[in-house]
Amino acid sequence: MIRVGIVGGSGYTGGELLRLLLFxxxxxxxxxxxxxxxxxxxxxxxxxxxGVTQLQFIHPDALQPCDVLFLALPHRxxxxxxxxxxxxxxxxxxxxxxFRLRDAATYQQWYGAEHPAPEWLERFVYGLPxxxxxxxxxxxxxxxxxxxxxxxxxxLWPLAxxxxxxxxxxxxxxxSSEGGNQANAGSHHPxxxxxxxTYSPTGHRHMAEVEMMLNPQFPIHFSITAIEMVRGIHLLxxxxxxxxxxxxxxxxxxxxxxxxxxxxxxxxxKSGLHRFPEPRIVAGTNYCDIGFELDADNQHLVVIxxxxxxxxxxxxxxxxxxxxxxxxxxxxxxxxxxxxP
Ligand SMILES: NC(=O)c1ccc[n+]([C@@H]2O[C@H](COP(=O)([O-])OP(=O)(O)OC[C@H]3O[C@@H](n4cnc5c(N)ncnc54)[C@H](OP(=O)(O)O)[C@@H]3O)[C@@H](O)[C@H]2O)c1
Numbered sequence: 001m002i003r004v005g006i007v008g009g010s011g012y013t014g015g016e017l018l019r020l021l022l023f024x025x026x027x028x029x030x031x032x033x034x035x036x037x038x039x040x041x042x043x044x045x046x047x048x049x050x051g052v053t054q055l056q057f058i059h060p061d062a063l064q065p066c067d068v069l070f071l072a073l074p075h076r077x078x079x080x081x082x083x084x085x086x087x088x089x090x091x092x093x094x095x096x097x098x099f100r101l102r103d104a105a106t107y108q109q110w111y112g113a114e115h116p117a118p119e120w121l122e123r124f125v126y127g128l129p130x131x132x133x134x135x136x137x138x139x140x141x142x143x144x145x146x147x148x149x150x151x152x153x154x155x156l157w158p159l160a161x162x163x164x165x166x167x168x169x170x171x172x173x174x175x176s177s178e179g180g181n182q183a184n185a186g187s188h189h190p191x192x193x194x195x196x197x198t199y200s201p202t203g204h205r206h207m208a209e210v211e212m213m214l215n216p217q218f219p220i221h222f223s224i225t226a227i228e229m230v231r232g233i234h235l236l237x238x239x240x241x242x243x244x245x246x247x248x249x250x251x252x253x254x255x256x257x258x259x260x261x262x263x264x265x266x267x268x269x270k271s272g273l274h275r276f277p278e279p280r281i282v283a284g285t286n287y288c289d290i291g292f293e294l295d296a297d298n299q300h301l302v303v304i305x306x307x308x309x310x311x312x313x314x315x316x317x318x319x320x321x322x323x324x325x326x327x328x329x330x331x332x333x334x335x336x337x338x339x340x341p
Contacts, residue, residue, distance in 0.1 A: 001028040002326055005089065007060055008072035010034035012177050013095050013144075015046040016315035017070050022053055024319065024333030026326070027068075029053075033060040063088055068322055071095060072315075074180065079116040086141075091325055093318050095144030099124035101208055110208040127321040129330065130154060130261055131213055136324040147313025148172050149209035151235045152222055154264065154288045155305035158257035159239060160214040170222035170237040175229035175279070178309050186226075193228065200224040218242075232279025233313060235305040244298035254290065262331050263312065263320070267291040277306035284308060286316030286334040 004021055008014045009032035021029050032042060034057040042057060043050040063069075069089035071078050075097035078085070082099075085092055101107045104118035115121065125135045127142040128150060136142060152170060159165050176192055186192065186199070201223045210220065251268075258264040268291035269275035277289035288307040295301070307313050316334055323330045 002026055002068055002322075003028055003030045003066045004322075005030060005063060005066040005069045006032040006072060007063070007069060007085070008033065008074075009042065009057060010037045010045050011072055011181050012310055013314045013318075014070075014072035015049075016310040017072060017095075017318065018042060018046060018053075018055075019049060020315055020319050020333050022049065026328050026332055027322070029055060030066055031058055031062075031064060033058055033063060035059060038062075065089065067091060068093065068326070070318060070322075075111070076113065076116075079120070082117045082120050091140055091322070093127065093142045093144065093321055093325075094124070095314055095318055097143075097146065097205070099141070099143040100126060100146065101212060102126075106208055106212075110205045126209070126213065127317055128153060128213065129317065129320045129324060130258075130264065131157060133324060136321055138327065139325050142318075142321040142325060144314060144318050146206035146209045147178060147233060147307070147309035148174065148204065148222070148224060149206035149213075150313050150317065151233045151288070151305050151307055152206075152210050152220075152237075153213045154307075155235050155237055155290055155303050156214060156220075156239070158253045159241075159301075159303075160216055160218075161257070162253055163217070164241050164243075164245065164253075165216070165218045165220075166240045166242040167219040168216075168221070168237050168239045170220070170235060172222055172224045173227045173229070173234040173236075174224055175232045175309060176226065177230050178233075192226070196225060196227050198223060198225040229279060231283045231308050231310055233307055233309050234277070234279050235303070237303040237305075239301040239303055241299045241301055245294075245301075246298060247294045250292060250294060250301065254292070258290070263287050263316075263334070265289045268293070276304040279306045279308065281340060282306050282308050282311070282338055284311060285336055285338040286312050286320065287338070288312045 038059040068091040071094040079098040104115040
């Protein structure tokens, strides 16, 4: 069994990592940290895990060496301590944004501060298995992914690769758990409940990860709107193709790109209620569902995608990375199909 530790275990992605790893056939969670909850049973913070585990939180200062250490801390709190974490485990998977980008100048441009450990940036592999699988196999250090960036990257990657896009304008509707477990003015119930609040019409920092992975040679924009949902991201992209394509060509492109991907499902029905991806259907899973509809001109393509920000957008991809890094079955511990209705 691989001996795993989780740092930042009282948070939302930490809790989701724990939920997945407790049922992983090849991993044992041997330690999980929280400064505020040290000494308490994990189920007092993650009540869905009551009766499943008797683990207790430890303070981060009490961390012991282990095989794989997941870091589920706010961004800008990991990089300064990276030498300490690396001394504790040969394999690190950092869900924060600290090691997602490959150069310090781009990091400074998007995060507005100097990178505290720029020499480590090159050592990390961006942790999106579908686009970086070979680099992740056997890697020691993987970053997590931005949940919004992942939805955009997976939805548009086949079109970007094929060079078919002239431009793309994207709207992302997102749930409240994206913001983590710390309350703020925007998460107060009377403010957040029922909200449809656009908070990032342009310039969201996840664009840096889209530029890094898609290397777009076309204008691409995305906006983010908070809606009444706890988990989930819904993407709707207006894609303008540089020449007309028949629907069967679009199908062929997406099938070709994703037919062997265990966690990408193409959802594009002609009839029925669930013709297109919906966040509710993928909640709690590691799936990203992707669909599309082509307009009558064969050039305006609407791409729709959905994933769980805490699942495929964070903990699910991170566990998939661990599986690749440890040469395990890539799907181990991740095959939950979701619930319905
Ligand atoms: N939420 C998402 O949808 C999502 C998706 C993708 C990636 N991410 C990334 O994943 C990371 C964690 O996000 P989250 O939503 O799980 O955050 P969160 O709910 O706020 O949890 C973070 C946890 O880290 C601990 N912590 C905070 N500051 C710390 C510090 N300076 N040193 C040690 N521990 C500290 C806190 O626990 P204690 O105070 O108890 O120690 C807290 O419970 C973030 O970097 C985020 O960008 C989040």
